[in-house]
Amino acid sequence: MKALVFDDERTIRKVLEKILKKEGLEVKTFESGINATDIIKKEKPEIVFLDISLQDANGMDILKSMLVMENRPYVIMISGHDEYNYLIEAMKLGAFDYIPKPFDIDKIRRVIKEIREILSAKTVSDSSEVDIVGKSPAMKEVFKIVGRASASNQPVLITGESGTGKEVIANLIHRYSNRSDKPFIAINCAAIPSGLIESELFGYERGAFTGADRSRPGKFQAADGGTIFLDEISELPLEAQGKLLRVLQEMEVTPVGSNKRVKVDVRVIAATNKDLIKLVAENKFREDLFYRLSVIEINLPPLRERKEDIPELVELFTKQALKIHGLKKGGFTEEAVKLLAEYDFPGNIRELKNLVNKLIAIYRDRPITPDLIQIQTGAENKNSFDWKEGIKKEVSEMFIQEKKNIYTKIIEEAEKVVIEEILKYTKGNISEASKYLGIHRNTVHKKIEELNIDKGRE
CATH class of the missing domain: 1.10.8.60 (Helicase, Ruva Protein; domain 3)
Structure with missing residues (x-):
């Protein structure tokens, strides 16, 4: 491993040379920084120690010139200045580290060790030019449906938890479809105020509302011939849902403030992280729109x-x-x-x-x-979430069984578990338990009676 040292102080050069040679490095030192960039290109060192304030050159300028080098060395800036602004600027320009004078020899040795580990470490940084991966059985099933959906012009509904990559899958369907050379327009229904959603989707005519000084096409017209992706479709207001249904049925839009219908040829892909069937049952989502959107369904696994x-x-x-x-x-x-x-x-x-x-x-x-x-x-992660999943499951079962007073029953059970566990730890000592629980000892007594809690041995 080769190191170059650029410093106009002879003592500094000698000290660094001695330290680096003891660490097994081949070392060359230079007093001038005028031709530093050319020297570095020629010598191809792994490490460069570079003084910020050389007499005939600016170390920061030399560092900046190395940014475009194909095999850039690791640069350690050295300086008699210990101000934070020099440190920030050096790190911003890609320096590996910054060591003020007088040197901490152990610090230099640690930096050399770190760079050695970097050069020898195998890291996962190479991959093909793709934007989605997945070889798991669950994702193979997803890709199968993506392939089938790509061969069709039918609407697609993508479901799954937040952050599972629903837009990426929508884009993938578009890319492999016969519409791939046409626009892919994505719109987040939750991010648009309810009063503007129709004008965003279907466009508007001049004078349709205050501020509409010119006509503007909507997202459906912008996506003509291609695909429109409606993310968080569950957030679409009911009135807009009705208009969207008509667009899907007739493939034409009516801009806000106009009576003229405009024909469009658009493939619709919608996505949600909510249970649309449940929203349909609660009259928060149109049943006819749900069935129209979910001709092809893709559920993305967490x-x-x-x-x-x-x-x-x-x-x-x-x-x-x-x-x-x-x-x-x-x-x-x-x-x-x-x-x-x-x-x-x-x-x-x-x-x-x-x-x-x-x-x-x-x-x-x-x-x-x-x-x-x-x-x-x-295991730590699982333990931190399991109790919430348990409550969710219990609530679900009680709801299915049409039980009443679910809130009260769940809270009472939780209270009972918490108080019983603390009493175990305090061996039935109610005064001590009240301190851990953060409630008065009289309240603890009351809860023991109300919830039929076994207080253990006091």
């Missing part, structure tokens, strides 16, 4: 049910993040990927992608090891 896809997804998102940040190296170690695969990801793919982007942005080209990933995994 990430916790397709954990075998996590390594591939990490690889994909890593490649994307490295490209965004202009990095040629970096990524997750195999151990880090295994750790991620143990996590349930309640936020699904969106949470995983955000986590990968965040870690790449922070650690850049350093290998991301398990100790850098701050998430709750494995």
Whole structure:
């Protein structure tokens, strides 16, 4: 491993040369920084120690010139200045680290060790140019339906938890359809105020409302010949649902403020993270629209049910993040990927992608090891969520059995469990239990009587 040192102080050069040679590096030192960029290109070092304030050159300018190098070395900026603004600027320009003078020799050794680990570490940062992956049985079934949907012009309803990638699947259907050379227009129904949803979808004529100083086509006209993706379709107001149904039946739109109907040729894909059948039963979603939209249904599994896809997804998102940040190296170690695969990801793919982007942005080209990933995994994660799932299940069963006073019964059961458990820990000591519970001891006595709690031995 080769290191170059650029510093106009002879003592600094000698000290660094001695330290680096002891660490087993081949070292060359330079007093001038005038030709530093050319020297670095010629020598192709793995590491460069660069003084910020050379007598004949600006270290920051040299650092900036290295940004375009194909195989950029790891740059450690050295300086007699310890102000935060120099540190921020250096890191912004891609420096690996910043070491103020006088040197902390142990710090230099740690930096060399880190770079060695980076150069030897295998990271998952290579993948093909795709935007969706999945080899799990659940995703194979999804891809089968995507293929069938692509061969049809029928409406598609995509369901699944928030963050499972519904828009990606909608885009995939469009890409493989005979409409792929036409527009794909995505609209989030929840993000548009209810008073504007019709004008957004169907367009409006000049003078249709205050501020409408010119006519404007809606999303359906913009998507003519292609596909329109209506995300969060459950949030569409009932009046707009009726108009959408007519568009699906007649394939024509009527802009707001106009009596003229405009023919459109649009494939509709809708998505929701809610139970539309339940909303239909509650008269919050039109039954006829539901059946019209759900000719083809695709249910996307949550990430916790397709954990075998996590390594591939990490690889994909890593490649994307490295490209965004202009990095040629970096990524997750195999151990880090295994750790991620143990996590349930309640936020699904969106949470995983955000986590990968965040870690790449922070650690850049350093290998991301398990100790850098701050998430709750494995059994701990399951325990933290199981109690909520238990309550959901209990509520569901009581609702199906048409039981009354569900709220009161659930709360009483929860109170009973909490008080009984604390009394176990305090060995029946009510005064001590009241401190942990945060309620008066008289209230604890009252609850014991009301809920028929066995207070154990006091």
